[in-house]
Amino acid sequence: MSSQLPHHPPPEPPFITELRCLRCGATYAPDEIDYVCPHHANEGSDLGSLDVRHDYEAIAAATSPAQIAADRDRSIGRYWALLPIADRHSLSPLAVGNTPLTHASRLGASIGLPNLYVKDDGRNPSASLKDRASAIAVARAQEAGRPVIATASTGNAAAALAAQCAAAGQENVIFVPKTAPQAKIAQLLVYGSTVLAIDGTYDQAFDLCVEACNEFGWYNRNTGYNPYMSEGKKTVSFEIAEQLTPHDSELTQYRVPDAVFVSVGDGCIIGGVHKGFKDLLALGWIERMPRIYGVQSTRSPALYNAWKAGQEIPEPVHADTRADSISVDAPRDPIKALNAVRQTGGAFLAVEDEAILEAMLPLARLGAVFAEPAGATAYAGLVQAVEDGLIRAHETVVVINTGSGLKDVNAAIQVTGGVRVIEPTLEAVRGALEINHSQPTIHQ
Ligand SMILES: Cc1ncc(COP(=O)(O)O)c(C=O)c1O
Ligand SMILES: [Zn+2]
Numbered sequence: 249m250s251s252q253l254p255h256h257p258p259p260e261p262p263f264i265t266e267l268r269c270l271r272c273g274a275t276y277a278p279d280e281i282d283y284v285c286p287h288h289a290n291e292g293s294d295l296g297s298l299d300v301r302h303d304y305e306a307i308a309a310a311t312s313p314a315q316i317a318a319d320r321d322r323s324i325g326r327y328w329a330l331l332p333i334a335d336r337h338s339l340s341p342l343a344v345g346n347t348p349l350t351h352a353s354r355l356g357a358s359i360g361l362p363n364l365y366v367k368d369d370g371r372n373p374s375a376s377l378k379d380r381a382s383a384i385a386v387a388r389a390q391e392a393g394r395p396v397i398a399t400a401s402t403g404n405a406a407a408a409l410a411a412q413c414a415a416a417g418q419e420n421v422i423f424v425p426k427t428a429p430q431a432k433i434a435q436l437l438v439y440g441s442t443v444l445a446i447d448g449t450y451d452q453a454f455d456l457c458v459e460a461c462n463e464f465g466w467y468n469r470n471t472g473y474n475p476y477m478s479e480g481k482k483t484v485s486f487e488i489a490e491q492l493t494p495h496d497s498e499l500t501q502y503r504v505p506d507a508v509f510v511s512v513g514d515g516c517i518i519g520g521v522h523k524g525f526k527d528l529l530a531l532g533w534i535e536r537m538p539r540i541y542g543v544q545s546t547r548s549p550a551l552y553n554a555w556k557a558g559q560e561i562p563e564p565v566h567a568d569t570r571a572d573s574i575s576v577d578a579p580r581d582p583i584k585a586l587n588a589v590r591q592t593g594g595a596f597l598a599v600e601d602e603a604i605l606e607a608m609l610p611l612a613r614l615g616a617v618f619a620e621p622a623g624a625t626a627y628a629g630l631v632q633a634v635e636d637g638l639i640r641a642h643e644t645v646v647v648i649n650t651g652s653g654l655k656d657v658n659a660a661i662q663v664t665g666g667v668r669v670i671e672p673t674l675e676a677v678r679g680a681l682e683i684n685h686s687q688p689t690i691h692q
Pocket of ligand 2: 273287
């Protein structure tokens with residue numbers, strides 16, 4: 249080889265070319281900026297959310313569907329070439345991802361969809377999809393040598409951060425509304441986070457966390473504000489594609505569902521779902537995009553309203569849904585969320601809180617998935633979409649459950665009507681179950 253040729257060392261991870269503002273199109277080098285595009289500071293601190301852009305050639309040279317399938321690490325670490333971290337070993341030892349995708353045939357039959365699947369992300373280590381993002385936040389803080397990481401959260405992102413920080417030995421400060429369900433607050437306390445319960449809304453906690461990070465130099469994990477959170481959440485789409493595809497050691501292409509349903513608060517999860525499929529399409533690992541459907545509560549409908557009105561930025565609402573994880577006045581990742589739906593030919597749906605709580609029952613009884621209200625919201629949206637004729641019967645549909653039902657047991661007790669208490673006698677059993685001697689069937 250001639251010594252005259254310029255030496256080009258192969259690119260090294262992370263294979264990121266630039267950060268691009270989704271609002272004004274300004275681009276930044278990956279190490280130039282940590283959070284949002286500074287051009288929009290006067291419109292609200294978080295409106296210039298950044299899209300992380302990749303060197304797909306370098307990614308394709310570094311990994312492939314067959315290599316990912318053969319990786320013995322089943323956590324999100326197997327997607328290392330697509331993650332915004334320099335070294336997969338920067339991920340904490342608390343493994344995230346590899347949650348089950350189940351063909352929910354009885355649940356599907358109940359609404360005329362034989363090809364219905366449920367992706368149960370409540371089966372992550374801290375019991376929500378947010379583990380995927382918090383794992384990335386902690387890995388990036390560790391790689392950058394940042395001593396303290398902070399977040400504001402409706403509860404799950406914080407619980408996920410607390411768990412990852414415990415695993416990595418990372419100091420962290422959490423801002424949550426004091427009304428967050430007890431289970432989520434218990435998770436924060438038990439993992440040893442510094443917890444500040446705010447006498448106010450999630451939106452106030454969010455702004456306070458941004459201010460505190462600026463003041464004290466903490467690394468900020470806030471959803472929508474930190475551009476790398478959708479990079480963690482996108483791994484759910486990689487898994488959906490992989491899990492829908494029969495295993496094959498020569499694997500080059502994944503199957504893709506026709507439609508994906510996901511609940512929406514700030515819009516970061518749905519943005520991540522979209523980004524994951526966009527990555528796979530850019531790599532040529534899938535042939536087309538699924539339609540992405542975002543589901544909100546009618547009591548927290550800011551993104552649904554914006555989608556319906558054709559607006560780019562949603563008007564804030566006064567949110568008070570029982571599905572606490574998606575109770576958001578001013579969504580913090582609106583552009584990614586609206587793009588996910590608009591660019592894939594999906595839709596936003598808004599469902600009543602009663603339908604959300606009721607959706608927990610078929611999900612559990614026919615699908616064997618115990619979801620918190622925000623998780624069940626996605627299924628409630630699918631039921632409505634079927635009624636509205638948005639889904640054809642033969643289509644492959646994936647509903648993502650974003651959080652475990654154990655996060656909010658009061659909701660489960662409420663929707664089931666609670667337990668019946670009886671005297672400890674057989675007579676009482678007979679009476680309660682209306683068991684009749686000639687015909688021993690149980691009536692409940
Ligand atoms: C269980 C659950 N579902 C859905 C969401 C909504 O995600 P996003 O705020 O990114 O739209 C959250 C966010 O906290 C959540 O915890
Ligand atoms: Zn901008």
